[in-house]
Amino acid sequence: MQEKKNKSWLSFLLEVIVLVALFTLVQYALTVGLINQSYQINLVTMCINIILAVSLNLINGFTGQLSLGHAGFMAVGAYVSVILTNFMEMPFIIGILGGCIAAGIAGFIIGVPTLRLKGDYLAIATLAFGEIIRVVLQNIDYVNGPAGIVGITKLTSWPWLYWTAIITILVIVNLMNSSYGRAIISIREDEVASELMGINTTKYKVLAFIIGAMFAGLAGVMYAHYFYIIKPDTFSFLRSFDMVVMVVLGGLGSTTGAVIAAIFITFLTFGLQKYAAMRMVIYSLILIIVMIYRPQGLMGSKELSRKTFSRIWSGKK
Amino acid sequence: MLEFSQQIVNGLSLGAIYALIALGYTMVYGIIKLINFAHGDVMMVGAYVGFFSITMLGTNIVVAMLAAMLLCALLGVLIEKVAYRPLRNSTRIAALITAIGVSLFLEYITVVVLGPAQRVFPQSAFPIKAYNLAGLTILNKQIFVFVSAVLLMLILQYIIKRTKTGKAMRAVSLDMEAAVLMGISVDKTISVTFAIGSALAAAAGVMIGVYYQTINPLMGIIPGLKAFVAAVLGGIGLIPGAMVGGFVMGLLETMVSGYGSSLYRDAVAFGVLIIILLIRPTGLFGKNTGEKV
Numbered sequence: 001m002q003e004k005k006n007k008s009w010l011s012f013l014l015e016v017i018v019l020v021a022l023f024t025l026v027q028y029a030l031t032v033g034l035i036n037q038s039y040q041i042n043l044v045t046m047c048i049n050i051i052l053a054v055s056l057n058l059i060n061g062f063t064g065q066l067s068l069g070h071a072g073f074m075a076v077g078a079y080v081s082v083i084l085t086n087f088m089e090m091p092f093i094i095g096i097l098g099g100c101i102a103a104g105i106a107g108f109i110i111g112v113p114t115l116r117l118k119g120d121y122l123a124i125a126t127l128a129f130g131e132i133i134r135v136v137l138q139n140i141d142y143v144n145g146p147a148g149i150v151g152i153t154k155l156t157s158w159p160w161l162y163w164t165a166i167i168t169i170l171v172i173v174n175l176m177n178s179s180y181g182r183a184i185i186s187i188r189e190d191e192v193a194s195e196l197m198g199i200n201t202t203k204y205k206v207l208a209f210i211i212g213a214m215f216a217g218l219a220g221v222m223y224a225h226y227f228y229i230i231k232p233d234t235f236s237f238l239r240s241f242d243m244v245v246m247v248v249l250g251g252l253g254s255t256t257g258a259v260i261a262a263i264f265i266t267f268l269t270f271g272l273q274k275y276a277a278m279r280m281v282i283y284s285l286i287l288i289i290v291m292i293y294r295p296q297g298l299m300g301s302k303e304l305s306r307k308t309f310s311r312i313w314s315g316k317k
Numbered sequence: 318m319l320e321f322s323q324q325i326v327n328g329l330s331l332g333a334i335y336a337l338i339a340l341g342y343t344m345v346y347g348i349i350k351l352i353n354f355a356h357g358d359v360m361m362v363g364a365y366v367g368f369f370s371i372t373m374l375g376t377n378i379v380v381a382m383l384a385a386m387l388l389c390a391l392l393g394v395l396i397e398k399v400a401y402r403p404l405r406n407s408t409r410i411a412a413l414i415t416a417i418g419v420s421l422f423l424e425y426i427t428v429v430v431l432g433p434a435q436r437v438f439p440q441s442a443f444p445i446k447a448y449n450l451a452g453l454t455i456l457n458k459q460i461f462v463f464v465s466a467v468l469l470m471l472i473l474q475y476i477i478k479r480t481k482t483g484k485a486m487r488a489v490s491l492d493m494e495a496a497v498l499m500g501i502s503v504d505k506t507i508s509v510t511f512a513i514g515s516a517l518a519a520a521a522g523v524m525i526g527v528y529y530q531t532i533n534p535l536m537g538i539i540p541g542l543k544a545f546v547a548a549v550l551g552g553i554g555l556i557p558g559a560m561v562g563g564f565v566m567g568l569l570e571t572m573v574s575g576y577g578s579s580l581y582r583d584a585v586a587f588g589v590l591i592i593i594l595l596i597r598p599t600g601l602f603g604k605n606t607g608e609k610v
Contacts, residue, residue: 064410066410066413066414068417113591113595114591114594114595116595117594117598119409119410119413120351120352120409120410120413121594121598123352123410123413124352124545124549124590124594125590125591125594127542128587128588128590128591129587129591131583131584131587132584132587132588132591135580135581135583135584135587136584138580139578139580139581241417241421244414244417248414252410277425277428277429277433278425278429280421280424280425280428281421281422281425281426281429283418283421284418284419284420284421284422284425285418285422286418287414287415287417287418287421288400288415288418288419288422291404291407291411291412291414291415291418292400292403292404292415295404295407295408295411
């Protein structure tokens with residue numbers, strides 16, 4: 001028992017060391033100037049995509065409630081944080097918290113009525129809500145309507161991005177390892193049966209929706225404070241589809257899969273920058289082919305974790 | 318009052334287009350319980366076929382519409398065979414994601430092949446004339462759209478109610494397994510459903526070309542979503558429901574842009590959808606059926 005405890009402490013320490021080392025390495029490369037401007041943008045997009053994919057995976061993958069409105073929550077986070085930091089001149093951390101909380105509230109308001117719906121109806125309703133958020137933003141003069149907000153202070157930096165992405169992953173992984181997580185998975189597997197087992201399905205569905213929305217808001221905050229400009233059209237449902245592609249490719253219900261897919265899609269987008277339309281054709285083919293030949297996605301619902309590595313290490317199958 | 322009647326005239330012709338598209342959604346949903354996201358994009362392809370038929374082959378509008386209907390019927394059958402048939406026994410979410418994939422594919426393959434630019438639908442194919450009727454301005458394109466849409470709906474009603482194919486379609490949508498036992502070829506019936514639905518969408522595409530005079534590769538998205546809302550409004554899976562829903566959506570939209578803000582025009586459709594889904598998910602004409610375990 002004592003030995004086991006020591007071992008888990010050791011591997012925990014190892015993880016922390018790996019995370020910090022990765023962070024320091026990139027930070028060092030950034031300060032020395034090894035990473036040029038376009039790769040820096042790629043790096044930022046990657047972290048934002050990881051946050052988005054992992055958080056959407058909580059809703060679409062783990063809870064099994066197909067949401068097509070994730071970009072709407074991203075928009076709420078982005079706009080609220082910019083209002084806080086730029087219009088009211090508050091510190092960045094307040095902007096981050098405000099953006100997350102506002103997106104979470106939006107998630108609650110949208111989640112409570114729509115999560116009574118199932119399957120494709122839910123998908124369409126979330127898509128509709130995402131679009132309504134966009135249209136409403138277009139009609140608010142305070143945030144310049146369709147023109148959007150230009151000249152946002154650049155506050156997003158590598159440490160912020162890296163650690164927020166790590167926090168997102170940690171929160172969701174730990175949530176899924178808790179009793180809450182098991183309740184959430186039981187809803188995906190069989191909603192009626194889990195309700196019969198005494199699980200308050202509405203409560204857990206709304207909870208997953210709120211947490212997912214909050215992290216989408218976080219991604220929106222990071223996006224807004226790096227790319228200088230936000231406008232309602234940035235957050236149209238095509239962006240939601242981008243996120244769905246990542247989640248589907250990675251495997252509905254696998255955080256590792258979502259991270260890998262987010263990294264892959266970011267590089268694909270980067271590589272096909274000059275051919276925006278071709279990129280969308282490739283995305284669509286990925287969706288169709290994955291659904292026909294491997295509907296569980298790259299990773300299925302499997303995870304790469306400490307256990308997997310130690311299993312490979314000790315040579316056990 | 319006059320302005321109100323004018324809005325009704327405008328709304329009816331727009332509603333006829335939505336109704337035609339909504340019919341395809343509702344027929345496909347009725348038979349395989351799939352929201353065919355690509356339906357609006359089939360409409361876009363129809364508009365392009367019509368466009369090229371007029372500009373390159375110099376046909377008149379009726380021939381262009383028939384050509385679009387024929388080609389899109391084939392496209393619809395092809396989409397079903399390639400993308401939806403392998404997924405018939407998998408989860409509905411998987412089928413829905415595939416449909417989104419097909420939709421994106423049609424949109425962006427058109428962008429890649431034909432370019433993203435907007436094209437102007439040739440005026441020569443359909444010179445605009447305005448008629449004055451008791452103070453109302455009625456354009457000949459409105460009459461054209463309304464009459465041809467109603468004609469197509471009547472033909473559809475005939476096919477569904479009076480022919481053997483229509484009977485097979487109704488049987489499969491009622492109970493697929495029982496239909497198989499009765500000797501109905503389900504695959505063939507589903508193909509026919511896609512063919513008819515896509516042909517109607519193509520006709521609507523040419524009408525939109527005539528009506529709005531411009532076409533572009535992403536033109537299918539918003540009318541497609543609105544037609545879907547129309548189908549849900551009338552009760553998805555029900556053919557008369559889709560027709561009524563389409564007209565209601567058309568009227569609502571012209572009223573909102575006529576009396577309110579045109580910026581909110583698209584939000585209204587989504588608002589209606591959400592209200593319907595929350596209050597009466599089965600639509601105006603739908604019956605409520607409980608979930609069986």
